[in-house]
Amino acid sequence: MSGTEHTIAGEHRGEHYSQVLARLSRNAAVRRYLEIGVAFGDIFSGIACRHGVAVDPEFQLKTNVAANKAKVSLFQVMSDVFFEHLNLRRDIGGRLDLAFLDGMHLFEFLLRDFFNTEAICRKDSIIVMHDCLPVAAPMADRDPMQANARGKGTPYENWWTGDVWKIIPILTRYRPDLQVMLVDAPPTGLVIVTGLDPSSRILKRSYQSIVEEFSRLPNTTEEIARLYADHPIVPTEEALRRLGGRSYAHGGGWLRRLTG
Template sequence: MDAGDSTHPLPDNHHGLHYMAFMAHISRARDSRRYLEIGVSQGHLLSHIHTETAIAVDPSFQISFNVSENKKAVTLIQAPSDTFFAEYDYEALANGTLDLAFLDGMHTFEYLLRDFYNTEAISSNRTLIVMHDCMPLNAEMADRDQKRSAETGVSTRFPYHWTGDVWKIIPILQTYRPDLRVIYVDCPPTGLVCVTNLDPHSSILKDCYFQIVDEFRALKNDLDAIGAMYRGIEITSSAVITNDHDLTLYFGG
């Protein structure tokens, strides 16, 4: 089934490479030396990333994987991302500029909006920011309330897949940052949104924060609204991206 069909507004699934395999490939193929992950939990994804330096941020780590695999240095900052961005100097901590970031912290759109603009502010125009969980597959997983999502989603095809309403970052960036290059990738379970052509000096999202929050809080978080988001994007195959020898076609140099 195609995304955006009016009788079935959401895709039935994402059929590409699992997001961890995709991220492992991207980190190797782009020779990413400095990696930032917001929202780390057990460190499962982090253990797959190839990099020299990783900074990992989570208010409540549950590390149970070998996160030092394929890295020279890993720094764990046990704090909410807002605290991390307010109190730490990324470049001093990582000894250089950010190459690759994965945003997977609190799953409500206003948190992801702040994580995005704070990460962009420490980026260069070569940095790639990847956001998780922005392409939900039903309304239950998109509920802002994680507990209610677990209760209503338990009898769906995707129990305990909580995305919250971070999908709203897609129309936010389309509206406020048309200058960004955004690629929507079909990685299960819930898609990846890859952003390049970043501008660390852009203050539009931060300056308009309350206007954006009020505008997008008013946007419904239901099947029709999520379906409209899907009709406004084109999904790229992760298999095509990872088979291509030249990733600069997608993500720049």
């Protein structure tokens, strides 16, 4: 599928994001997984890893988040508080292999979650971000009540992505060294970032000016459509193929025991 075929009115046609993440965790044999914004635990419970770390100021867990894991840590705080107090060795045991960022749906929050997460990754870790490929403009409203009102009577009623799509032009401008893949996972896409540089301080140092600059970028159909026009949209199967073959497990015995 080409980027231009996929207009803002089109829906993502790949595998559901929950499946993509579950498969990714198995393909990459993940030891340490971080999820920011966990809610009911639907995604978290499908992840196979040795140690799962969940951050949410208000857990509403309805699933077995311990499934497929040897160890689970829950931090019921906002992500900024989590990172401020984090002791990597004590709390996680080492650098992350895979992270899923799905907390507050405002671009400045995701920007902070991204640079704070990258700092505790390795070069070959994977960061996945949710909701950055809205399929209609109302769901991207910064105000969830407004998004609901504007989406009423459409197929996307009650969908709220906020304006986290702006992370894509931000990374394109400020971090051309990263590999950023826009993935066709329903309902609102996944953005998968690899080739990380945990020592990079560019985003953190430029945070205030980035927020000022990108607050001025209109949150409109035209700008979101430009995103689709400017970047190829990668089918989910192709994304998994490109990310395949990583193994973070030493020996992998623990994974076979947990998932076999």
